[in-house]
Amino acid sequence: MKAALVLETGKILLGESFGATGESFGEVVFNTGMTGYQEVLTDPSYAGQIVCMTYPLIGNYGINRVDDQSEKPQVQGFIVKEAARNPSHWQMEKNLSRTLAQSGVVGIKGIDTRALTRIIREHGVLRGIITTELEGLQEIVSRLNNLSVPTDVVARVSTSKTYTLPPMSMEKEILHVVVMDFGIKRNILQAMQESGFRLTVVPHNTPTEKILNLQPDGVFLSNGPGDPKEVATGIKTIQGLVGERPIFGICLGHQLLSLALGGDTYKMKFGHRGGNQPVQDLTTKRVTITSQNHGYAISEKSLEQTPLYVTHRNLNDQSIEGVKHRDLPVFSVQYHPEAGPGPSESLYLFDEFAQLMQEWRAGYAS
């Protein structure tokens, strides 16, 4: 079956349908990862977005039971050059196309994804619709102009109920961390469990007191989709937490922390999505290759008015990749130390978080 990708610019790219049929609207972004499509699909940070994979062969190793980052595909649509028809892997449970079809994700294949990526690079991310209904595509273009990206994506992907997870390391001291779920990836939960944390995962709109009542050793601010400025309740909660507990934020959590402390964020032209972003630690000068998925970033100037200072930068565009509080045990990074997909060399940040919590606990006790 034929399918079309219609962009807000009026550009129409024709391809073939795979996954679910129908129509899907979202913000079209690209990801440069050569592996890890399953993790991308199921990463809640992609809620509301149509993801174009720049690597042309997607689905080669099928979909397995273990690499999901949430319980279902979260992307609004999926664009590939080629979706593997005959995947092969010992862990494979089903193929990509069937997985998308089952979860209602509209996909399009046979697209010159490099050409599309170049459009996004030049134009910035743009709104688009994938449709398997090829009649009246022009009408879609005009409709696109009136559609806007939903503002409640965090609420859609956050847990609605509080739940707990046990630590998964016997060697480390057990620390209790409250996780604010703005659309968290499983790998983050797993990385923290492996760091010896006992986790209480709370909904995005949990108030400060409720979190403090849980008596955590620290609070973690998760990744998530959309514009950080729309997560008003979260920002408010964080404002209350700063100074009360050690805080560690990743991605959206990092942006929310800055907003909570008086900083500002801006929408990037096309963001960073992939597993090859170089980030330099400004203290050690060491560079790590990081996994990233964000379309917003902290604006440099805005930090002047805040107690935050920049600890990490992206080597390609010098954008802010990490901040720390001048006085308090509060820090965050824009990238994804938990990997999944992407390099795992930044996992040490969870240990740093653990250390802050231990120090805080020691100080609190005395």
Next chain:
Amino acid sequence: MPLNPAWKKVLVIGSGPIVIGQAAEFDYAGTQACRALREVGLEVVLVNSNPATIMTDVQTADITYIEPLLPEVLERIISKEHPDALLPTLGGQTGLNLAMELERKGILERYGVDLIGCNSETIYKAEDRDAFKETMVSLREPVAESVIVNSLEEGEAFARKQGFPLIVRPAYTLGGTGGGIVKTSKQLEEILQKGLQASPIGQCLLERSVAGWKEIEYEVMRDAADNCITICNMENIDPVGIHTGDSIVVAPSQTLTDVEYQMLRASSLKIIRALGVNGGCNVQFALNPVSREYVVIEVNPRVSRSSALASKATGYPIAKMAALLSVGYTLPELTNPVTGHTSACFEPALDYVVVKFPRWPFDKFPAADHRLGTQMKATGEVMAMERTLEAALLKATRSLEVGTVGLRIKASGGWTEMEIEDKLTSADHERFFAIPEAFRRDWTILEVQMLTQIDPFYLYKIKELVLLEQRLQNEPLTTELLSLAKVLGFSDLAIAKLTGRSEETVRAMRMDSGIIPVYKTVDTCAAEFASSTPYYYSSYEEEDEGKISNGSKVVVLGSGPIRIGQGIEFDYCSVHALSALQEAGVEAIMINNNPETVSTDFDIADKLYFEPLTIEDVLHVLNKEKADGVLVQFGGQTAINLAGRLKLAGVQVLGTPVDAIDMAEDRERFAELLCRLDIPQSEGRSVTSVSQAKKVAEELEFPMIVRPSYVIGGRAMQVVENLDQLEDYLRRAIHLSPEHPILVDRYLDGKEVEVDAVSDGETTVIAGIMEHIERAGVHSGDSLAVYPPQSLTPSEIDQIQDFTCRLAEGVGIKGLINIQFVVVRGKVYVLEVNPRASRTVPILSKVTGIPLVNLAVQVSLGKTLKEMGYTHGLAPEVPFVVVKAPVFSFEKLTKVETSLGPEMKSTGEVMGMDTQFGHALAKAFAASRIPLPEDGNILVSVAEKDRPEAITLARQLAQLGFGVKGTGDTAKALALCGVEVEVVNESSEALQEAVRQREFSFILSTSTQGAPERTGYLLRRLAAEHGVPCFSSMDTAKAVVRALQEIRSNTVPQVLSLQEYLEI
């Protein structure tokens, strides 16, 4: 950390001659490194014995030594040049081994030279099997259970404990020389024995075989501040068991989940950190196809064939960066040269599929053992990029120039089911083509998977291509089907054959429907950032990114994969052609498909198209670029062969006109021309039948040289001594090439010489005459050759000069011409004219300072030699001597007959330079890894006709203090003439033992040409496998004696740089 101020002068070691396992990739790496180091203001001293390289050009390094890569030579260079640092990691295994020796001998310490890039401890940890294992264990990185053995007994003990299959890996050898997989005690005995001898330290690793696991490689880099990045990972389609150099490789990996990808990436980074490499490193893994279990197979703490491939596959210039890191720069300080504005400290993202396919030399060695295993046998490789795996595979196979049509080779249709099964199981060079053939005969994926252990992912892809083949055969060729076939990579020729049309018809259909490829950029970043590097590949996709300029531009056709007879020298010529075009203000565009070369480096041409060199692919580029013309004379026979069809397609072929090329290559026309010019030629005929041949045999005398028409490197050429041999040859040869006649020439027993010249039709500049040391009958590529000639008379030189000038003008050459002559008793005959660059162009250009390629390009663009300041005739001789020596890879190619003949067998060459002929000769031998023995015994076993000369030689050797031994009749003949000779036992066991025990310092064994001669063949093979020098030509042996006499003469060889020689 920027540049370390302690280092101002850096010594770079090259990798020496091209041999199997160490090829052009090190010219690419070394050249990039020298340029990078000079760009940051360092003085670079280069040592390499290989004259056919760009790196040994006077322009590449500040000071260039074309000298043997031996510790004593390096010591003399170090004591003269006083470099501050030595960079060994760009010179392959040769570079590392040499650095280790210099360190061990205390030479580096004595002269205060720092080893940079990686220290000796790193080399030791990576190369010494025991130390390697220990390092991996300490890192908790898994390795296959193994044991280091120094004897057969130790090996047998391990086998009893561990069981079979086991892998034997000799320590410190190139390309896994001497190793293999063993499944029985008998195989263990045979292979371990050989491995122990192949290893310079007599040591082998025996390990549990993980054959059948996925073979995955990572190219990683590290700087002194411990920043590490992965450049590329690669997956071998052929699982563990076949040397990675002989495997079909894809990049990036296709069948690994992100978890697996990151697991192995993390392991690679851990390893490079632990080894402390400052630069590039290659890590090879075996990954269990049904679990996450993996083992580290091998680590190379240097740039390698794989890193060259990774560089070309991603665009990321590994060698350049490695060189900069070695002198103190850190990755975050450097900019990605491909984008020009983002950080070099990142990991490339590909948005295309890369396939590397090996090129094997079995077309030249039909008798060789064709099975693939842990010992590498390929001489070269091709790379292809596309947006689908299928298309990349098909591009790669058609780049090989082995007569593939789609997924078929000539033989594949005729294979029996048994043959297919055998090829799939025991893996020979045709295995890949046996897979589609199996599917054509309805074998299942599972069956093929069981036999090959290739991941079904790849098998399905091949199966899809076979299904498409069937559609093309059975369905009408609609635009849609045609388009699909192009997207999946079928050539017009393949579609034509499958649909019963002509290639031209398919092309016309395509053009009518607008089905043409677009060009995509290789930018290291999957289009995330704008890129400034014009590096393209074609794809049947939507958007074309190529930016076409309006200025004048010329396309240079490269020479494709390195093979015997067409090696790195043509890449040298292509690179010079590009820079000559740039010098002339013309946009220089390169088309080539060899990832190992300098010509495919990202910043050599103004534009690089990484494409197959077929008429279809080349025309696409030419049409797209609307180039003013194309240069075909620098890319060897590959490029020349396209000239006619390019012209037919309306392309302007610059330089020597197509008709002139044809005249030089067409026997009849050429003979007519010679007749008209009154230039003597060895008598010859062309025949198409056995009866015709018999008639010719009556007219000409034996011996005769026979060969098919239009050949590369004397392929399938042979000297026949009688009618029986002639008939036998014809029976086999006609099967080889049905469309073309067989050429029969009278064999002239004389001195062979060759010239390289450049002509504009009026002025012909002869750079020099090279005299071959072996008499005619030995292929020029396999001969020792000396310049200036040592034994030609003025009259002979006059004739050569006269014939060359008249031939160049008579043929209508506009550019380069190479002519081979034979001189018989003062009379010069023409053997062959090549209207193109030749193997000797780099040598003569370097030593005479006459930029042959540049002149040829300028002439092709319309300039005259006169206006460039050159005069007609033979250029003045240089006041020093150079000797070119061939280098063979016989130890890698089991069962190949090593005796020299008209068929070329060498894979590479070296050059010796000195002011004295004898020393130049001795250096050439030393550089070609034939150490001239100082004492011991020589074994003489020669054909009857060679015995008179053997007697003289034996006497001279005896005078030099050698003991003389001989086989049966040879010994008798020697004894009769009063030479003191010991008769050796000729039984194969005794000979084997004697060679193994190094009873002979060298062997002189000539072939009786055709007559069954088990002893000779056996001796030569034994010598090759055990590294005993063996000479199969009396002339080579005489040269050896001459060199030995020189060494004993108490004169000291020169240590002069190329720049100094040119100043003499």
